[in-house]
Amino acid sequence: MEAGPVPLLASCWTVPGAAATVILHPATAVTQDYYASFAAWLAARGFNVVTYDYRGTGRSRPASLRGFDASMTDWIDGDVAAVTRWAGHRFPALPLLAVGHSVGGHAIGLSAATTRLRAGVLVASHAGASSTVRGLAERLRVRxxxxxLAPLLCALFGYMPGRRIGLGEDLPRGVMLQWAGWTALPRYFFDDPALDAARRMARVGIPLLVLGFDDDPWANPVAVDMLVSHLVNAQVERRTIDPRAAGVPAVGHMGFFRRRCEAALWPQLADWLHVQARQAGGQQEVAHGAC
Structure with missing residues (x-):
């Protein structure tokens, strides 16, 4: 598929009698491969699942990131829209649902393509102002x-070399610098007039499940509140999970999609999606095959 002139590479799990199609929007500096186990598990529970990489990352990365022009706004306005449009055309008879991790949850709230969705799940999504990070040491590290470090490395390399310093995937320079700029604002991207985030989020009117975790220093209740408070017309259900009470040693910001959460946490997300799929019109038979 393409987002304007930029090709995006995706993976697709299809099942006979699927209840719905679920698009999985990834977190920053995380590729679709990270979500493969969860996607396969979700497919085994009756959903078509589409994963993909934002432009400039993973399998959607060009031969060189130096000089590659991309921003987080491009991800939200271009890539999310392209994948949503493609999934709708590929499975026209089925409800479209989405699961967004971190910035992937932002995408559900900000993208105009959300009007095509029947429901969505935000996992560890928050307004990422650095002032809201829990714990002084972590807050200073993030800042x-x-x-x-990020502006310096972007100037030296022409992109953010995340792999070299153990901070996830490499990122296009524009993505990294826009993200860094938003974190310095008191209300994150809600203070960026060019994005107009509050107006965008106010137009979302679908059911949303918002999952947070007690041990996540970034998507803590204050930061999640800052994000979710702008979803004034959505039907929001908040769940804040204590990992140890759920039988999981740790979840944090990245752990929900790891296998250790399969038995304790994944079913509640799948159950919620099934409810939304039934309310959106029930199941229809679809052919089993590759995308």
Whole structure:
């Protein structure tokens, strides 16, 4: 599929009698491969699942990131729309649902393509102002990374070399610098007039499940509140999970999609999606095959 002139590479799990099609929007500096186990598990529970990489990342990365022009706004306005449009055309008889991790949850709230969805799940999504990060040491680490180290490395390399320093995937320069700029604002991207985030989120009117975790220093209740408070017309259900009470040693910001959460946490997300799929019109038989 393509987002304007930029090709995006996706993976698709299809099942006979699927209840719905679920699009999985990834987190920043995380590729679709990270979600493969969860996608396969979700497909085994009766959903078609589409995963993909944003432009400039994973399998959607060009030969060189130096000089590659991309921003987080491009991800939200271009890539999310392209994948949603493609999934709708590929499975026209089925409800479209989405699961967004971190910035992937932002995409559900901000993208105009959300009007095509019947429901969505936000996992560890929050307004990422650095002032809301829990714990002084982590807050100082994040500020140094995003305000000092990232601009320096982007200037030196022409992109953010995340792999070299153990911070996930490499990122296009424009993505990294826009993200860093938003984290320095008191209300994250809600203080960026060019994005107009509050107006965008106010137009969302679908059911949303918002999952947070007690041990997540970034998507903590204050930061999640800052994001979710702007979803004024959505039917929001909040769940804040204590990992240890659920029988999981840790979840944090990244752990929900790891296998250790399969038995304890994944079923509640799948159950909620099934309810939304039934309310959106029930199941229809679809052919089993590759995308």
């Amino acid at each position: 140094f990374l995003l305000r000092v």
